[in-house]
Amino acid sequence: MDTAVPGRGDERRSSNNRALVLHPDLRDSSTNRRSAEARLEEAVGLAQAIDLDVVQSDVVRVARPNPGALFGRGTVERYRAVVETEDIGLAIVDSDLSPVQQRNLERSWSCKVIDRTGLILEIFGARARTKEGKLQVELAALSYQRSRLVRSWTHLERQRGGYGFMGGPGERQIEMDRRMIDDRIARLREDLEQVKRTREQHRKQRRRVPYPVVALVGYTNAGKSTLFNRMTRAHVMEHDMLFATLDPTMRRLRLPDGQDAILSDTVGFISDLPTQLVAAFRATLEEVLEADVIVHVRDISHPDTEAQREDVELVLRELGLEKAVDEGMVEALNKIDRLPEQELDVLREQAARDANAVLVSAATGAGCDELVRVVERRLRSGYRCVDVHVPLHAGAALAWLYDRGHVMDRHDDEEYAHLRVNLDPADVDRFRHRHGGEVRVES
Structure with missing residues (x-):
């Protein structure tokens, strides 16, 4: 060494x-x-x-x-x-x-x-804001350092953030041996498991509300945060820089039919994402795994937009979302305001043949209303709307509906809770099988 x-x-x-x-x-x-x-x-x-x-x-x-x-x-x-x-x-x-x-x-x-991995880790260290994000970045950084055998470890200029790969004051003053790194990694994994359990509780609470989840994904700097702000009237940090957003942000999205959804803005993807970060940020990307609809935000003005699309789809497949990729995600073809009119005309013709593609400009707001309508259509296409009448004492049946479906409306009388619920067709059959003796389901 x-x-x-x-x-x-x-x-x-x-x-x-x-x-x-x-x-x-x-x-x-x-x-x-x-x-x-x-x-x-x-x-x-x-x-x-x-x-x-x-x-x-x-x-x-x-x-x-x-x-x-x-x-x-x-x-x-x-x-x-x-x-x-x-x-x-x-x-x-x-x-x-x-x-x-x-x-x-x-x-x-x-x-x-x-190298490239060290640079990306440095950026993630500087950008992470939530407790979970910081834990994930530190775990990734330590795993990377461990693969270097034992390199110097400093908490690089804490006032700026980062994880020490770039050097700075105090460089090489503290050496961590393999045992110290392994001990810290073990503690970080325990902390992340606790965070994961907390996030699962939050998801259960949302399902009881319940709101469907719509996740924005895309290559870094594709304009996800700007589009997120435009659709939800929120104020998430948006800058023309790579990795401006690292922690998932969620806001309520009102759909045209009056239904509410949760819109999630996630970390940007990038080619050759370090394997340490794919593993470390899996908990963050669980919001994508749980999403009812995935919207792939693409910078259609970028010369490498097709290669970027392939990179995003590759990472989604690595996360186990092959079905979402193969069946086609909603594509928000962003930054159309940067295209010359001739290219825009060609793009309009292509999008007219694809029900899942929407031309948008997050900067100007063009196409955003149409994007929301497409999201609403996708949410409804995979579900079946049924009227369910459940005795008020049947708490297990009510809990099952709130956990597995999207309750659109409910009113109670002295004996029954009358609900209108969007359910996966398979769940309609499961519900009838489990609770058919005490409830009525009307299609």
Whole structure:
């Protein structure tokens, strides 16, 4: 393990926000569906999301990855001169680096080096606001550090947030061994299990209200939070930056038929999401797992919108939502205000043939009313509306209806509760089988 303490020049560099961003264009990679230039632009956006000053950014062609440093010797030497000349404090390599590669690049360039996973973890650490979000980020960060064997651990400049991969005051002053990391991971998992149980209680309470859940998902910076605010008249933070929202936010959404729904704004997805974050944020994404309707918000003006769609669908499949992807989610084709009229006309023709696609502009409000109508139609299409008459003493039957269905209306007389309920057709049959002796169900 490298325990060398950086010299004063390295400390000065590691404390500044001047950054170099490099995207390695790996010739033998079959996973890159978008251009290297587009991936570099995204990496620069990630760096700027935490207020780094990107001094230089380049695509670096890598014909054969060097096991010791990823880049060839000539490339390493060339960027050592750039780091020194431009007073770079942090070099970001938009790829996965092994611990050996990271350490060797830090030695060669005399500055802090982080890979794509470290950068995303840093952003998540700076953005998380709720207790759950912070626990999840810390768990992901510790799991990442453990995979690095034992790297330095600092609570990076607490006033700014983050998780120490970028360096800063006190870098390498505290070393955590594997046992300490494992103990902390175990405690975090226990805390997250408690959070998970609490969230399940909240979901049960919502089902008793009950409101159907509509989840907004999409690639980061697709405009989910702006659309969320537009649809619910809420005031969630919205910025033109990657990962502006990390914690799920929920608000009531009034549908045209007068029914209420819960609209959930979730964390943005991204290509090559670190596996540590997929696992750590599963509890956050449980709101998507529980959703009655999923709305995929797409930045239709982005040149890589199709590749972004594939990335989102890939993560949803990893979460076990193959059915939602295969059957077709509601697609909010956002940012139409940024398209030239000719492209917009073509898009209108395509959307006219797809009942699940809606052209919207969260910025101007165009198409948002139509989106709400499509959501309402999807909510109703999968359910059957039935009138149920339940004796007031049949508490188990009433609880079952509130737990499994959406109660649209209820009025009681001296003996019976009369309910109009939206139920899954299979649940209608289950309800009749369980409680048919004491209730009446009318279609």
